[in-house]
Amino acid sequence: MTARERVAGTVANYVDERTGAAKWMKKNLTKVFPDHWSFLLGEIALYSFVILLLSGTFLTFWFDPSQREVLYDGAYEPLQGLHMSAAYASTLHISFEVRGGLLMRQIHHWAALIFMAAIVVHLMRVYFTGAFRKPREFNWIIGVGLLTLGIVEGFLGYSLPDDLLSGTGIRIAEAIIQALPVVGSYLAFFAFGGAFPGESFIPRIFTVHVLLLPGIFLALITVHLMLVWYQKHTQWPGPGRTEKNVVGYPLMPAYMAKAGGFFFIVFGVTAFLGAVASINPIWLYGPYNPGQISAGSQPDWYMGWLDGLVRMSPPLESYIFGYTISWNILIPGLIVPGILFTGMALYPFIESWITGDKREHHLLDRPRNVPNRTALGVMSLTFMLVALINGGNDIIATTFHLAINQVMWFSRIAIFVLPPLAFVVTKRICLSLQRADRELVLHGRETGRLLMLPHGEFVEVHEPISPELAWKLTAHEQAPALALEDVDSRGVRRAGGLKNKLRKRISQANAESIAKPTATDLKEIEHH
């Protein structure tokens, strides 16, 4: 035994005698994780979160979350002698006088954008491959919660510096609160400690931004990861992979090295962006003043869709019995996002209701093999994209020399027309891809070699595909539509007829597919 082994043994013995960790460690150090690039997306979100904690902690050492008015006499000359909040002045101090301060601010902001982007793309991966199905519904809901909190956390974060742009964002948030029926003006006065902007809001959201929400994030992320660990990761279909096993690399050492290394890669790329790509140059915007504004006011991208919905809303307000209901704020700002996010959270249950499938699933779906789900996803993304585009309508109008009205009218119409169109097109594309898969399995790959037959006909030689690929293309299930009868076995109409009818219709649409080739089909082809 070498000296090193002796020391390791002593430490391990010490820990194990007090925790009994050896048994758990033995089992889990060899835990198997399947490998695929798309499984790294969630990791990017996780690592960005760690980067956010580190860089954010650094920023709090100098940031003064106060709306007390101060006279700026710091290093940035253009703003010297101006009155501004201590929050804004301390952000300038971090940017110009703390060494590495601007770098850290930019890393923090870039990490936030990457965090949100990684969450969204990770969510798309989970959605389009059906990884949310039983037994992973809880994790799906936690994920939707993390996305929602992330949007809030990001908004609060970029609101803290109290510059002209972020103050305008807070102004809009205040208007949304104020628009709530019955309680709106009360909630707004409680949140802002009086009339907008007051001197309480930034200190308050600071606590929420650095303590409350990160705490909730930490708790939710822990549960999210524990469930992944406990339920074992999903895997792509392929040779040797079944619903009953998991094929991949053991945690120690390769997976540990890859995941740990990937953290440094993500951090390195974020630091690179922070070094070369200027983001949120608050010194250009000036301190917040509710009587001023800059043209081209834009939120960060993950809020852009919300802003875009508000922008395209028609000017609707009701005045009933001396009270005002601002539909132009409530519908795009609360009702539509509420429906979207609730629908997203409930989707696993809706799909299982449609398919009647209550089994566990660990093999992922290839998106083309579940056309309706894929089409619904593309439809939702199209909706979001149109909203996001409209969130930048002023920038688009000035960049492409269009009238703002044209861009707005495009969005107002496109938000209703394009999503359903995207659904239909996506579904057709999925079915065509299924057809192409079938063709590939039955007739093999086109080799590009032309052969002249004795009677002069030219044919292209097809080469059979490998059994591995053939399996991969046909491993999915093609479940038939639910057989729901309107009347029961004794000929009596069943209760909930309308609901049944709807379920039957959706189930039928959902089951539409191109029959996957079978071994029998292959044999028949060989025979002729």
Next chain:
Amino acid sequence: MSNEIEAIKDPGLPAHVHRKADTDPVAEKRAERQVAILFLISALGTLLFIYSYYFVADEVFVFLPVLGNTNAHQLLLGLGLAIALFFIGAAAIHWAKTLMPDEEVIAMRHTMRSDDEDRDALVKTVKERAGAAGLGRRSLIKRSMGLSLGLIGLSPLVLLRDLGPLPGNDLTKTSWKSGSRLVTDPGDRPIRPEDLEVGAVAQVLPEHFGEERRHLSDIAKDAVLLIRIRPEEFQLSPERLSWTYDGIIAFSKICSHMGCAVALYEQTTKHLLCPCHQSTFDVPRAAKVIFGPAARPLPQLAITVDSEGYLIAQKPFSEPVGPSFWERSS
């Protein structure tokens, strides 16, 4: 299902293909060297980071092709950190990919559901334990407990009451009074009609007395935009026309949609545009909404001149300024 029976068969996990470094000692050595070099590049990055922190002055700017004028201190600090971090990651991953075992292994899954015995035993335990505590029987305890737990939930709500004052009439009132002089913002200078040419725009606030600086929450309601056009261009009711003075019309600058400052004035079309959500207001027609999500025109401030020839407010705003709220009556 018949096609399930005759489905194409799973050929099973393909045989493992060894990497070059697994079989060739030369390749193995080479991979080892590559990993070491990557780690060393990272170390150089950290050195660059430390060097830039202490020895690159923060007022040095360098011109770079895509980036333009860049602060050298911040750039080198960032690049050092990026190199230091990135290459640790690159080294670890290269190490894992070339030298660590890469044979796929198979582990079995178990259904999440517990065994029936365990589930039955749990139900039995819970029933027994709960029964022993008498939860089902002691309705007096149950109800009083429900009451106390329900009530204690109210205490945070009570505690949060002091977050802010009640709105009162704060949302409906501004600092504008009859006879308030219009003063420029910034500058706080009173303003005469002849200071504004036709086509000009000025931001004004009500005259402010006292030592204390203006509160932002006052500016958030008081900000007013003065616009001068040719008097014959107005298309106003006689009452509203009497609120203007010699072609000068005054509107609240706070958007009636979500409270942003409506700051973009287009001289040729005489439109006011809010940069937040592009609500567009037609100035000659009393800021009627002609496009965008705003539902109400900008409130108009009645103005005139005083005996010294300075612009003043005839009277306070006749309606609340800024975004809508529930208690607003129209």
